Amino acid sequence: MAIDVRIPTILRTYTDGAKQVEGKGATLGELIDDIDASHTGLKERLIADGGLRRFVNVYLNDEDVRFLGGLETPVKDGDTVTVLPAVAGGAA
């Protein structure tokens, strides 16, 4: 068993086009370190200054991890983590 991580189109350059990769870890932060080991560069796109980037949404199963524990959120085998870039912009 492992944790499935769903990758958005714009980050699939790091996964050879794969929509989904597998990883392991006890927390979201460890899981991201684990997938970065085989898909170098992904971590940099998700994390800055020790926290999740502001315009990247990460969900554990059906919850936004910002409302859970951020990078400290516990994860376990069978979970699904989904990464979606925030859709944002504006005239400012």
Add this chain to the structure above:
Amino acid sequence: MLSIRRELHDKIVAHARADHPDEACGVIAGPAGSDHPERFIPMMNAERSPTFYRFDSMEQFQVWKEMDERDEEPVVIYHSHTATEAYPSRTDVSYASEPGAHYVLVSTRDPDTTDFRSYRITGEVITEEPVEITGVE
């Protein structure tokens, strides 16, 4: 080129007018790979701002999941500028994250005429494209 049915064009404009002076935003989904916008999905602007928009993260999750289940993709991502022209701002370019989507901008600064324009935004490059409005089939 963006080819879009009159009815969908009108729905985007109506949403932009209804939310003015705040920016309105949303998606038109279509079958993956088809380049045909078909399903109109107005989104909440979580920022409720006249100068910024951001999809609500939970609403975005539900909508993206639904598109995935239906084998659709966001063919059009639209938002309005309410005091400036319908041209992507630096903010729009820096957060553009769907290189395959048509980014539609609508300007509602003039109460009588609505500017409706479409762009591709890849990396830092903005490419405007013609918009063809088609009739009901």
